Amino acid sequence: MRQTITPQIEHPEVIQFGDIVYANRFDDYHQESIPLKLHLLRPNGQGNRWDRLPLFVWVAGGGFRKSTPLYALPFLTWFAQRGFVAASVQHRTCTQQAFPAAVQDVKAAVRFLRSRADVYGIDPERVALGGESAGGYLAALAGLCPDEPAFKTSDWPEAPDDVQAVVSWYAPFTLKGSPLQSDLLGDSAEQLPGIAGLTEIEPHITVDAPPFLLMHGVKDAVVPVTQSRMFYEALVRAGVEAEYYELEGAGHGSIEFVQPQVQQIVLSFLNKHLTIGGS
Numbered sequence: 001m002r003q004t005i006t007p008q009i010e011h012p013e014v015i016q017f018g019d020i021v022y023a024n025r026f027d028d029y030h031q032e033s034i035p036l037k038l039h040l041l042r043p044n045g046q047g048n049r050w051d052r053l054p055l056f057v058w059v060a061g062g063g064f065r066k067s068t069p070l071y072a073l074p075f076l077t078w079f080a081q082r083g084f085v086a087a088s089v090q091h092r093t094c095t096q097q098a099f100p101a102a103v104q105d106v107k108a109a110v111r112f113l114r115s116r117a118d119v120y121g122i123d124p125e126r127v128a129l130g131g132e133s134a135g136g137y138l139a140a141l142a143g144l145c146p147d148e149p150a151f152k153t154s155d156w157p158e159a160p161d162d163v164q165a166v167v168s169w170y171a172p173f174t175l176k177g178s179p180l181q182s183d184l185l186g187d188s189a190e191q192l193p194g195i196a197g198l199t200e201i202e203p204h205i206t207v208d209a210p211p212f213l214l215m216h217g218v219k220d221a222v223v224p225v226t227q228s229r230m231f232y233e234a235l236v237r238a239g240v241e242a243e244y245y246e247l248e249g250a251g252h253g254s255i256e257f258v259q260p261q262v263q264q265i266v267l268s269f270l271n272k273h274l275t276i277g278g279s
Contacts, residue, residue, distance in 0.1 A: 012043040012081065013043070014080045015044040017041075017042075017120070020040060021037055022037070022038050022155075023035075023036045023109075025105070034096055036090050037089075038089040039069050041073065043080055043081065050121045053085045053121055055113060055126065056084045056130065056270060057086075057127065057139075058089070059089060060088060061134045064094040064134045064183055070088070072088040082267060085120055085121065089109040094186060099186070099199060100150055100151050106142045108156065110127060110163065112156050114161075125164075126274040127164055128274055132169040133171060133222070133253065134171070136169050142163070144166075145204050146163075163210055164273055167215075168213070169216070170215070170222075171231075173228065174227060185199065201231065205240065207238055207239040207240065211240070211273050213266065214243070215244075217247045217249075217254060217256065218248050218250065219249060219250060219251045245262075245265060
């Protein structure tokens with residue numbers, strides 16, 4: 001069978017910039033060099049290549065013990081097709097260096113991308129940060145703390161690390177006394193009371209916080225859905241604009257989170273808060 005068709009152009013081609021080193025770190029013993037990388041996607045095509053587009057930075061989960069930025073690229077491609085520069089970032093794990101290393105890295109990645117706005121066609125005034133599970137925790141903490149001295153590093157100091165919106169999926173927002181907190185700290189909270197206090201997210205909430213989009217599966221057996229419920233209520237009490245969706249039947253990182261209905265909710269949230277002149 002021979003046919004001639006005229007394909008409908010529904011979205012632009014997406015181009016990828018892979019293995020971009022945004023910072024170099026060392027482990028706790030200053031023996032192992034750790035080049036931190038990110039992967040970036042953006043739309044290609046006529047009139048699109050160097051347009052200043054909003055930036056969506058994603059932090060994959062991994063229980064603070066893994067950092068696998070490649071994992072999120074299929075999910076982020078959908079947003080690049082719809083007019084975003086999308087980046088998935090690597091951070092130091094808790095086995096490489098203890099808290100606050102991971103959140104420092106996430107904030108450094110945001111500054112790096114802002115400093116390279118001309119190179120990648122990014123609008124530095126329109127930046128959203130997102131993540132899932134442990135990555136959702138890091139995204140939330142980084143988004144709430146643009147001026148926390150403990151989270152600052154010397155990388156790309158000319159660029160700010162604040163964000164205009166945060167997306168957080170099934171994150172462990174309350175770590176106090178949990179094994180996750182001990183993993184993150186590299187010791188018990190009792191041994192590190194000062195820095196342990198910084199791991200708690202709720203005290204960082206202020207009325208100046210960026211808007212939040214939260215999602216959590218009702219059947220999550222890893223991070224209880226009550227974690228997102230309580231965090232949402234804390235945001236609302238503080239006067240922060242927040243949206244919260246519970247996914248019926250969904251577990252921790254289950255397939256429901258990459259369905260078109262969910263992607264569209266995230267897209268609508270990003271478009272609302274990252275449009276020029278938007279809220």
